[in-house]
Amino acid sequence: MSQRVVYFNGNIVPEHQARVSIFDSALMFGDMAFEMTRTFNGVAFRLRDHLERLFGSLRLLEIECGLTIEEMEQVTLKTLEANKPTEVAEMDWQIMHNVSRGPLGLYKSAVPNEMRPTISINCWPLITHMGSFAPNYESGVKLIIPTQQAIPAHLVDPKAKTRSRMHYQMAQLQAARNGQGSWPVLLDPDGYLAEGTGWNIFLVSDGELLTPEPRNILQGVSRKVTIELARDAGINVKEINLGRYEALQADEIFCTATTYSLVHASTFEGQTIGDGNSGPVFQQLMRMWKKLATVDFVQQAEMYSDGLTAWEDAQN
């Protein structure tokens, strides 16, 4: 099989040849935007939505990347196609866009030819991410509230997907101290649920679907899809302020994100949600998600899990 390639500043190059300068503003300040898209059956899912969010993030950061959204889309699809022959045809992919401001002006004498935004697009087989995630679909995840809070929009707007993510990392460390596999839900400074470190949260209460209003959160593409599907199913959806109290009364809680789409929570702050298993609204949305994706991504994750060790061995 041929080797994976990445788009790097205008060229498609072997993955190991793409090197970012140590003087890059991304390394100095986390000064960059990124995106993560996935494929279902080899087709990039909601790529336009992801690219629109990427360009929205870049606009907020005042980074002019030099590509139009159409050009970014074209090179994304080209990079994906160039990588497909490196894996079996059934493999799905995560597609990562990283765009930084480029090296700081102070160091231009060290990297005179690199004084422009640093753009990379890499494609990685989903077997590693989803293979290790697979057991969560069955067990659900345990949610806890860490002491680390979300950063509110008037400080650094979380609607932009940036690499300034130390607060998420701190929340993860705090959650890890709470027991293996706990996922942190950050509160905003008003004490309302904001989001997880890479996912959005939904509650189901009396048949209604509730999710934090889109103020202090990254507005996930999977969140948007979930809202659309719920409305298609005639479920009432509310984007409102939700606290710890509301979460503890909820009949169901679940999380959404690009790679796994949706996963139910079994506990919240140590208390079992429902009977700990996924509830009827989640199950209905899961069925709709799979239909939309054209692939049973839960079964796929289990298959990845079974094949992961062999895949990793084959990489060495």
Ligand SMILES: Cc1ncc(COP(=O)(O)O)c(C=O)c1O
């Ligand atoms: C902080 C945060 N919230 C929510 C999400 C979910 O967004 P999406 O559904 O677009 O993956 C992400 C995804 O990485 C994230 O980083």
